[in-house]
Amino acid sequence: MSSTDIAKVDFDKVNEIILSCGPKKSNVIAILQKIQEEFRYLPEDALTYIGTKIEGLSPATVYGVATFYNQFSLDPKGKYIIRVCDGTACHVRGSMPLLTALKAKLNLKEGKFTTDDMMFTVEIVSCLGACSLSPVIVVNGKVYPKMTTDALKIVVDTLLKQERGE
Amino acid sequence: MTIVEVKQEEAKKNIAAQGTRILVCAGTGCVACGALEIIEEFKKKGLDASTIQSDKMTVVPTGCHGFCEQGVLILIPDLGINYVKVQKEDVDEIIDSVKTGVPVERLLYVDKDTGEKIQKREEINFYKKQNRTALGNVGKINAEEINDAIAFRGYEALEKVLTKMTPDEVIKEVTDSGLRGRGGGGFPTGKKWFFTRAAQGDKKYVVCNADEGDPGAFMDGSLMEGDPHRLLEGMAIAAYAIGADEAYIYVRAEYPLSIRRLRIAIKQAEENGFLGKNILGTGFNFEIHIKEGAGAFVCGEETALIASIEGERGMPRSKPPFPANKGLFGKPTLINNVETYGNVPGILLNGASWFAAFGTDNSKGTKTFSLTGDINNTGLIEVPMGITLREIIYDIGGGLRGGKKFKAAQIGGPSGGCLTEEHLDMPMDYDNLTKAGAMVGSGGLVIMNEDTCIVEIARFFASFTQRESCGKCVPCREGTKQMLAILEKIVAGKGEMEDLDVLEDLAIAVKDGSLCGLGKTAPNPVLSTLKYFRDEYIAHIKDKKCPAGVCTAMKKIVITDKCIGCTKCARTCPVAAITGNVKEQHVIDQDKCIKCEACIGVCPVKAIIKE
Numbered sequence: 001m002s003s004t005d006i007a008k009v010d011f012d013k014v015n016e017i018i019l020s021c022g023p024k025k026s027n028v029i030a031i032l033q034k035i036q037e038e039f040r041y042l043p044e045d046a047l048t049y050i051g052t053k054i055e056g057l058s059p060a061t062v063y064g065v066a067t068f069y070n071q072f073s074l075d076p077k078g079k080y081i082i083r084v085c086d087g088t089a090c091h092v093r094g095s096m097p098l099l100t101a102l103k104a105k106l107n108l109k110e111g112k113f114t115t116d117d118m119m120f121t122v123e124i125v126s127c128l129g130a131c132s133l134s135p136v137i138v139v140n141g142k143v144y145p146k147m148t149t150d151a152l153k154i155v156v157d158t159l160l161k162q163e164r165g166e
Numbered sequence: 167m168t169i170v171e172v173k174q175e176e177a178k179k180n181i182a183a184q185g186t187r188i189l190v191c192a193g194t195g196c197v198a199c200g201a202l203e204i205i206e207e208f209k210k211k212g213l214d215a216s217t218i219q220s221d222k223m224t225v226v227p228t229g230c231h232g233f234c235e236q237g238v239l240i241l242i243p244d245l246g247i248n249y250v251k252v253q254k255e256d257v258d259e260i261i262d263s264v265k266t267g268v269p270v271e272r273l274l275y276v277d278k279d280t281g282e283k284i285q286k287r288e289e290i291n292f293y294k295k296q297n298r299t300a301l302g303n304v305g306k307i308n309a310e311e312i313n314d315a316i317a318f319r320g321y322e323a324l325e326k327v328l329t330k331m332t333p334d335e336v337i338k339e340v341t342d343s344g345l346r347g348r349g350g351g352g353f354p355t356g357k358k359w360f361f362t363r364a365a366q367g368d369k370k371y372v373v374c375n376a377d378e379g380d381p382g383a384f385m386d387g388s389l390m391e392g393d394p395h396r397l398l399e400g401m402a403i404a405a406y407a408i409g410a411d412e413a414y415i416y417v418r419a420e421y422p423l424s425i426r427r428l429r430i431a432i433k434q435a436e437e438n439g440f441l442g443k444n445i446l447g448t449g450f451n452f453e454i455h456i457k458e459g460a461g462a463f464v465c466g467e468e469t470a471l472i473a474s475i476e477g478e479r480g481m482p483r484s485k486p487p488f489p490a491n492k493g494l495f496g497k498p499t500l501i502n503n504v505e506t507y508g509n510v511p512g513i514l515l516n517g518a519s520w521f522a523a524f525g526t527d528n529s530k531g532t533k534t535f536s537l538t539g540d541i542n543n544t545g546l547i548e549v550p551m552g553i554t555l556r557e558i559i560y561d562i563g564g565g566l567r568g569g570k571k572f573k574a575a576q577i578g579g580p581s582g583g584c585l586t587e588e589h590l591d592m593p594m595d596y597d598n599l600t601k602a603g604a605m606v607g608s609g610g611l612v613i614m615n616e617d618t619c620i621v622e623i624a625r626f627f628a629s630f631t632q633r634e635s636c637g638k639c640v641p642c643r644e645g646t647k648q649m650l651a652i653l654e655k656i657v658a659g660k661g662e663m664e665d666l667d668v669l670e671d672l673a674i675a676v677k678d679g680s681l682c683g684l685g686k687t688a689p690n691p692v693l694s695t696l697k698y699f700r701d702e703y704i705a706h707i708k709d710k711k712c713p714a715g716v717c718t719a720m721k722k723i724v725i726t727d728k729c730i731g732c733t734k735c736a737r738t739c740p741v742a743a744i745t746g747n748v749k750e751q752h753v754i755d756q757d758k759c760i761k762c763e764a765c766i767g768v769c770p771v772k773a774i775i776k777e
Binding site: 061070092144145 | 194195197198199234235237378379380381382383384387419420421422457458459460461462463474475476477478479480536537538539540544545546576579580610612614618623626627630634636738740741760762763764767768
């Protein structure tokens, strides 16, 4: 935990989220989801805070929940989250070549999933339920069906252009 | 007239006042193809369900029509017109066609064998052999308008149950129907209800498992998106039968649309007195909460799901005690999946014998499948149990894409197994599939052609289950890891013949020794592919060859002398592995090549081949 990390966490916001969901142990997943939505990841300080704030929880159990579920990330994510579906249907129709091409396009080396400028995060997900249109990718909630490596490049380039205000 | 009858009467009048209904599919698939833009376009022309038009036509966004491959789909039931591959530019013509009754020819479905244009949906092969019951209203109604659900007999069964039947009679009806759990295991639903009713406890819960984690399956999502009221009604009936007053629907977070529609449906059902306190004046109380999952496949296992609702790591608990006796918050809990509850209202409305008339001796009713992979007609289907794989692939699915040869069908996802040519004519039901080493599972059906490497698919599923193993019990935690390691070794061309024996032993040990369904079924893909495609494993090990040309370690992509030097491939290559001068043959630097095959796709003269 660095000191800059502490400065970033807005505890009023965390409090607000805990209260809106209800300060109960059974609501901890919902609370973490809202916190991630707010901060784009789960700051460790927020986890510790929740663990001391809610009865029946400890920082360790909250950390345990946060690291168990795939949805949660303890690392900050990029502005655009590109989820490459690797469900069975997408896999047999070539989702892995898409991933390779995407990581090459974004210059992401092995084991790296977020670009240095915090613009893009690439995630592999197991199924998005759009199997008939495989392979699909989802960028911040928008589904792009029947993807090809070419179409993927166009999607990324369009986003980059948008960012540059073109 | 009863309360529901009055509401139904009124709802039907409302629908009649809408004039010709233009049903636009707004399921996940069609939305991805631009359904929302089409609906917007219709609204711009003044057609909106909330403002009834003098033109006497209304656009209605609905749930999944099923034939996702042909999206965006539009159905106009009054005129018997079905449109496919609709785009927003077509809206004007569609409106004209409703006015004149003459269909827009170019938007009709074309049968690929006969070349004939087909206007009526029920005459299209994809729909002919289907029997939509659980999905009966999906695609017919606006999922966000309870009025539509009521007009199509929503909550009629609930009223019948609450006013005319005892809980025991309800359970008997469900038992007699022969309904079995649609989530995978196939446990008789009536029996489960009976056990939960019999369990001692002042407080009981109903839980719906909507954590459709099987990659390649989207039936439950489609039901929730298209007809959430049916699920709520089924759950309310179950609650009455077992004596519960509170319920949770555990929905995976990857289904935001389902979650949104369920929230709307619950609110509208409460406003109409179908949920909440003193339902339909009978004194029965019942409330439903939604819990969002957070992306863990193991949470599809009932005890892990319960742990997750309680706010813990989603790890399974040992059984017994079964949830029927000690489930959510330690109370007796009934847990069924979405499709199972979706079948309940129909059974209570039409009787057990109506339901039992579909299917085979031990597997009654219909089953939804999501049909995907290398097949022409992908989509959501509902067929009677006992249908053959051949009928699904060739009649409904229209055969394999590009006329390729059928190789295998993966059914039940990472928990299921593969079916091969020899199973094409086997009636598909719970027992036959188990005998064949597969399982119905949730109903994901992925068709694979001759270009699919079966060993790589086994590795794919093993990596999935290994990643999703929660780590609680040793056989699953360590076993899936070692199975994956062996499969990776084989796929990388470094396998030895002994590996196959170790793999098989391991698979059996994991199957027998694991705590929950995830581990018990994780070896299924390995065992069934070893059984039916052992040759292919041996080819990888002995000949160091991938017969399907998929495994990258054994694959080499080369440019032949057909190359005309157009430079397209060099410009496409994501890693700049291709070099060459204009109008001269290009070459691939094998050290740089990542074998993504992007170049093969762009070559205009098919000069690039896999070796």
